[in-house]
Amino acid sequence: MAWHEAYDDPSSALSARLHMVRAQLAGAINRAPPGAVRLVSLCAGQGHDVLGVLRDHPRRADVSAVLVEADPDNAAAAGEHAARAGLAQVEVRHADASQVASFADALPAGVLMLCGIFGNVSEPDIERTIAAAAAFCAPGATVIWTRHRGPPDQTPRIRALFAGAGFEEIMFGSPEKSPQVGVGAGQFRGTPATTGPADGVSATAGPAVTRPAVIAGGEPLFTFRP
Numbered sequence: 001m002a003w004h005e006a007y008d009d010p011s012s013a014l015s016a017r018l019h020m021v022r023a024q025l026a027g028a029i030n031r032a033p034p035g036a037v038r039l040v041s042l043c044a045g046q047g048h049d050v051l052g053v054l055r056d057h058p059r060r061a062d063v064s065a066v067l068v069e070a071d072p073d074n075a076a077a078a079g080e081h082a083a084r085a086g087l088a089q090v091e092v093r094h095a096d097a098s099q100v101a102s103f104a105d106a107l108p109a110g111v112l113m114l115c116g117i118f119g120n121v122s123e124p125d126i127e128r129t130i131a132a133a134a135a136f137c138a139p140g141a142t143v144i145w146t147r148h149r150g151p152p153d154q155t156p157r158i159r160a161l162f163a164g165a166g167f168e169e170i171m172f173g174s175p176e177k178s179p180q181v182g183v184g185a186g187q188f189r190g191t192p193a194t195t196g197p198a199d200g201v202s203a204t205a206g207p208a209v210t211r212p213a214v215i216a217g218g219e220p221l222f223t224f225r226p
């Protein structure tokens with residue numbers, strides 16, 4: 001069974017996770033300052049989270065979204081879903097989200113989605129991605145992430161990494177009936193990044209937060225395990 005088929009079962013842990021992620025995303029859009037909201041979703045899958053929220057959100061017209069997905073079938077499904085929902089401001093990119101150049105033009109993000117990534121990549125990749133997330137975000141941006149809590153539970157470390165990168169935790173939890181699922185959200189309190197050309201993002205170090213000086217094009221943020 002493909003991972004996303006569990007979304008078809010409303011009682012699955014994945015559906016419970018989706019419910020939590022959508023609630024966080026709706027809250028992030030509500031919280032965003034008036035005007036345009038730039039949303040970036042890495043490894044977006046079929047976009048169930050973003051599209052399910054934007055469809056009915058009162059601020060849907062404010063949100064422009066870039067969904068980056070490597071699998072052509074998933075990307076096509078997300079694109080069709082967006083079109084059906086009349087969400088012309090959602091761009092689905094069939095591209096490699098581990099390469100900053102794939103989405104650098106959409107930064108800085110007001111909402112950054114990192115869902116379904118951390119359970120599939122190495123610990124150094126998690127560290128690199130969280131450090132980079134700080135350089136991707138506008139001041140006050142919300143990051144939403146997920147990680148399963150199977151042993152060894154990496155979520156305490158992930159939460160600490162986000163805190164160290166300048167994200168104030170808004171929530172962390174599990175669905176009531178799916179304690180093996182972890183969903184987190186944080187608000188970026190670090191210093192603003194300056195976006196560069198398509199080869200990457202550069203940022204100056206803020207007072208309290210160590211941020212990557214340059215996320216060079218070419219070096220992947222993460223690699224999914226086979």
Ligand SMILES: C[S@@+](CC[C@H](N)C(=O)[O-])C[C@H]1O[C@@H](n2cnc3c(N)ncnc32)[C@H](O)[C@@H]1O
Binds near residue numbers: 046068224
């Ligand atoms: C576990 S799924 C999560 C999808 C979605 N974010 C969600 O939570 O429903 C991981 C997705 O990442 C995609 N993926 C894996 N490596 C990728 C890469 N380097 N760039 C973009 N997408 C990638 C896979 O094709 C898959 O759709």
